[in-house]
Amino acid sequence: MPRNVFSRRSFTSGAAAAALATPVALSTSGATVTASDDEPQPQPLGEIKRITMYAEAMPDGQLGYGLEPGKPSIPGPLLEMYEGDSMMIKLVNNLDVEASLHVHGVDYDIDNDGTPMTNSAVPPGGSRDYVWHSHTAGTRKDGTIQPGSAGYWNYHDHAVGTPHGSGGVKRGLYGGLIVRRRGDKLPDKQFVIVFNDNTINNVAGHGPDFTATLGERCEIIMITHGEFYHTFHLHGHRWADNRTGMLTSVDDPTPVIDNKIVGPGDSFGFQFIAGELVGSGRWMYHCHVQSHADMGVAGLFVVTNPNGTVAGKHNAEAMKPTRDAPAHGSHDTT
């Protein structure tokens, strides 16, 4: 059971680790969300994880989810579960407007949709539980495969500003959710990168820098939000364009890429070895849309040698934006 996945600090910029409280019994309403009575149910439930998240404003007017009051972060806590686990998340809305929690990829009944359209948002000053389930893959009676929940998913507000959460997402109410299949490799380091309009993790003009030691197994969770399409590019490293980012055999025909087009609501992830076959260095990651890169939708993945040194000559001046970056709050939905 991946308790360690949750207690391990997530290496997101400003995101606190998702420390879980003691598991508790889920409300039995969760048991009713089956497709039909005559289909085999996927598997016994795994662990039930219970956490509290707080939607709060920051001094600069941005918004974040946090695991403790007064500690919002952008992105919000990186949540993880194994297929079969459930999560019960109490969302405490400390904003002065309705807010919510809508999640991609996992199972929830319509009352846990987290949208104004389903009356499942949280009024200002209120709180409510959201229950998410997950399941392993299985075979249906008709022989087709019921896919498991494993994936690099994301959660976000779906209520602030507009019923689609355009204001909440714009100002920072989003985070990553990883559902792992049992047997999936666990990484040494994790980095959450969110292209939200022309910011990374809502910081305009430069991205967060991430650090790993040569040879460490790293995991990037890449999420896109807002208005624009982007192309995520990483220097010196590459990944397979599948569920895990890793090929399943040496002759797997999956494309290996280092540049991927993405749009709002998309999330994907991949594992790779820091500096494999390329060594230590300050490796850039950036949006490859030229004007976006020039605005500073770019950061560094710093691979250190075991002795702490970093190879290469770094020109910090060249990392500065050469075009105006977007200002916070300039969007009509904020």
Place this chain on the structure above:
Amino acid sequence: MPRNVFSRRSFTSGAAAAALATPVALSTSGATVTASDDEPQPQPLGEIKRITMYAEAMPDGQLGYGLEPGKPSIPGPLLEMYEGDSMMIKLVNNLDVEASLHVHGVDYDIDNDGTPMTNSAVPPGGSRDYVWHSHTAGTRKDGTIQPGSAGYWNYHDHAVGTPHGSGGVKRGLYGGLIVRRRGDKLPDKQFVIVFNDNTINNVAGHGPDFTATLGERCEIIMITHGEFYHTFHLHGHRWADNRTGMLTSVDDPTPVIDNKIVGPGDSFGFQFIAGELVGSGRWMYHCHVQSHADMGVAGLFVVTNPNGTVAGKHNAEAMKPTRDAPAHGSHDTT
């Protein structure tokens, strides 16, 4: 032979079922479109389907294809065939400008390209036959695979407004084409969703709602047209990002997704079980580009319980657009 696929009503919004007339012999010109004489030909021909489609104007100035005069629809009829089948489509152009039928994915000789560039469009008031073939997968003499025609394809005008059909596509001249591999599962329900600029199926401000009963096998055919990229998102359901939307085994490494970036000319489809593990409800589908969702590029996939009830509290007010939706006919190519 999938006669039932054609006679089954397609559950598109406003699209008539594609009722086929009696099959007839194809002109022998179809037999000459082989790659080279020394390559094995794919297979004996399957069924030959003959239909007539009418390109017509609607009272509101939009355009549609229909299977009967006076009954154009947007999208046009959903066409289906099995690999190996051929279609001969007589296009009757009841517009006052040149129009055509260009198709993706299947086989046709250059005279059936359906474009002004190949002199294969239809003058106003005229008609002509378009012949499309399809084929099963096979192995070429050099050991490489000749892929079969199976896929979720689309057809559209390539002549109205500009030689690329920018005006015809803008105003509604498009539809879906499914080519199935023998053995492919057939769905209980089908839904065609076309993001055309910021409309769904050329309706601005709200998408069509679709209904299925809990446990039914549903198929979404998702097509994109126009100018903009979009991200198609479905609440509470997900699919494999491959040819069918279904994994081939429980450890298939294909990504399972619920959000996909798409652009004009793209089409994809997937099957899934209504409400599987999430239950009844009014599940939203929408473009996840925030401004597009706010304009109403969003609709409902309503999953009913077997007794006809629908779970959840619906807030219809929250589905209304909060930004101006695009007006019809505002595009310079119409």
Place this chain on the structure above:
Amino acid sequence: MPRNVFSRRSFTSGAAAAALATPVALSTSGATVTASDDEPQPQPLGEIKRITMYAEAMPDGQLGYGLEPGKPSIPGPLLEMYEGDSMMIKLVNNLDVEASLHVHGVDYDIDNDGTPMTNSAVPPGGSRDYVWHSHTAGTRKDGTIQPGSAGYWNYHDHAVGTPHGSGGVKRGLYGGLIVRRRGDKLPDKQFVIVFNDNTINNVAGHGPDFTATLGERCEIIMITHGEFYHTFHLHGHRWADNRTGMLTSVDDPTPVIDNKIVGPGDSFGFQFIAGELVGSGRWMYHCHVQSHADMGVAGLFVVTNPNGTVAGKHNAEAMKPTRDAPAHGSHDTT
């Protein structure tokens, strides 16, 4: 050993063949870029290829890479290698500004990143060597797969105009790189198509036309640069959406497509048989974004019969742009 791959003329519009000088020994610094000492190294080095490339201005103000002084081309030379090969490229910068060579997909240490951020660009009038390695797939000690370098990659300037090379890329400093796995089929003909803003290979208003004989094995290398997303569409032909464009078996579930959304920095490639099952003709390829097609982001793939004739009626007038195409040099980064 694929000497023939390099000596074979690449059939790009205006691109010279990449004629290689005699292989020489690489500097031993290349041997130090391993991920960690206890991981198995991938394989003995293959061939070492040494070439010189010149970055130069053209009379019309555009820029190109070339294999000889005074002969720049857009795109630059199509480079090819087998997994395990290395390339040492001397870049001679005949521009009056700093320029560089940044590559996707292959292995290079941080000093060969080809960016101002790593002080690895070339001053005006200067030159320097860039060293790229490649490797075969293998299995790491932890059982995961180290993917090989095979892929359809691209190289480009990362210094002219802005530190991200927005001016260099805009004006033509880019090209394709193919890394093949041993055993990969070799094509008869190759075509490099770069959608760079609303030009193809930096020509606005019309794309280059490509010619092959019915039955020839063709390879398209499709690269995107600049600001805009596009959808690449080819009439009458299709490909598998994987590493090679070819299915691995007749029941391979990979989608077969003829339309693909792409963004800046993306590159992909595929092989197919000219006119297979559709015959001779002037088959269009174009961006399927309607306004882009109307501006002339479109060209012809001409499939001739063995006797040199071409089927179909061609209407050259209909290929002319119906919207204003972008002018050269109108971009603020040039």
